[in-house]
Every structure is written in C-alpha cells, then in structure tokens.
Amino acid sequence: MADLDWVTLTKRTNDPKLAWIENQLTMVGISHRRNGESFHAPILEVREHNLTVASEILFMETGHGTVDDMADDHLFFRGE
Numbered sequence: 001m002a003d004l005d006w007v008t009l010t011k012r013t014n015d016p017k018l019a020w021i022e023n024q025l026t027m028v029g030i031s032h033r034r035n036g037e038s039f040h041a042p043i044l045e046v047r048e049h050n051l052t053v054a055s056e057i058l059f060m061e062t063g064h065g066t067v068d069d070m071a072d073d074h075l076f077f078r079g080e
Contacts, residue, residue: 006045009054011038016077018044021067024057041072 009032010018018034021044025032030050034042046054059066064076 005048006033006035007048007051008043009046009051009058010041010044012040013044014041014072017067017070017072017074018042020077021057025054028053028057030054 010021013021018041022032025046030046030053032044032046032054035045036043058068062070062076064070064074070076
C-alpha cells in the first residue's frame with residue numbers, strides 16, 4: 001500500500017494513553033504507526049480504510065468518560 005493511505009488518528013495524545021490506544025488497535029487487527037511528532041505529542045496514524053473503527057476506540061465510553069476526553073496520564077491507562 002502506498003504511504004498516502006495513512007491518516008492521522010491522534011496528534012495531541014501522550015503515553016500512557018497513547019500506548020493503551022495502540023494496544024487496543026493491535027487487539028482488533030488495525031495497523032498503526034507513530035509517524036513524527038506534533039507540537040504536543042507523537043502523531044498516531046492508521047490506514048484510511050480503518051479510520052472509522054479506530055475512531056470508535058478513541059471515542060468509546062470507559063466509565064470515566066470517553067477515551068479521548070480522559071487525561072493522558074489517567075490511572076485507567078496504567079491498568080490501575
């Protein structure tokens with residue numbers, strides 16, 4: 001596949017939340033990569049055809065709010 005089919009999923013998310021999102025993507029078989037950094041954080045990309053499913057992970061409800069709304073260092077992402 002061409003390098004052009006990668007799209008940004010997040011660009012303002014740091015670890016441990018970013019690593020948690022990557023793990024969720026891996027568990028459902030979605031290819032992802034960290035590709036450079038924005039001013040705020042690493043840029044996480046997925047293949048364009050997986051963006052809808054990847055976005056569902058980002059916006060899923062956790063009981064503490066959506067993944068996207070939670071702080072990057074929330075205990076949820078540390079497994080605590």
